């Protein structure tokens with residue numbers, strides 16, 4: 247009911263941009279901020295690690311960074327917004343990447359963090375994403391058993407690895423040849439690599455692909 251009411255309010259009143267506070271029409275982020283997002287080129291949108299290849303839509307910097315921080319800080323409606331960006335981005339990826347029968351899952355947050363925030367932003371993004379593309383959404387296959395520090399608060403790669411080490415566990419057997427895992431940002435890759443490691447421990451032949459809204463490095 248509240249959700250319907252809030253949609254109704256959105257329709258009659260203009261939004262103000264979550265980043266700059268200027269009027270943004272029916273969108274949560276205004277055109278000016280959106281035009282300032284740095285979208286990755288084809289070559290710089292892909293990053294390969296030992297167990298996982300990750301596609302990222304934008305550069306985690308400037309206004310896009312502010313937007314993602316807002317999503318984590320309570321602006322729940324941005325989950326739908328960023329999910330739409332991911333859907334559009336996904337459609338630009340090569341067909342041989344997209345045409346697999348993926349089981350799609352979010353990088354899970356720890357239940358304590360979900361309690362504080364009131365929602366898990368990656369779960370929301372993944373749920374909208376799978377709905378739009380009619381893919382199989384799998385929540386609760388992998389859970390976060392350890393509450394980690396925010397990765398972007400840690401600077402060193404070893405610190406990040408240590409923080410995320412053994413953070414995940416398989417809650418239910420994963421019966422899929424191909425898994426697509428979605429996260430909001432890719433920084434050092436430690437989180438997605440640890441996730442892939444956890445899946446591969448139990449299911450060594452699973453093909454795992456990652457998809458994130460943004461990535462931190464300017465790799466190309």
Ligand SMILES: [Zn+2]
Pocket residue numbers: 263264265266267268275276277278279280
């Ligand atoms: Zn704005």
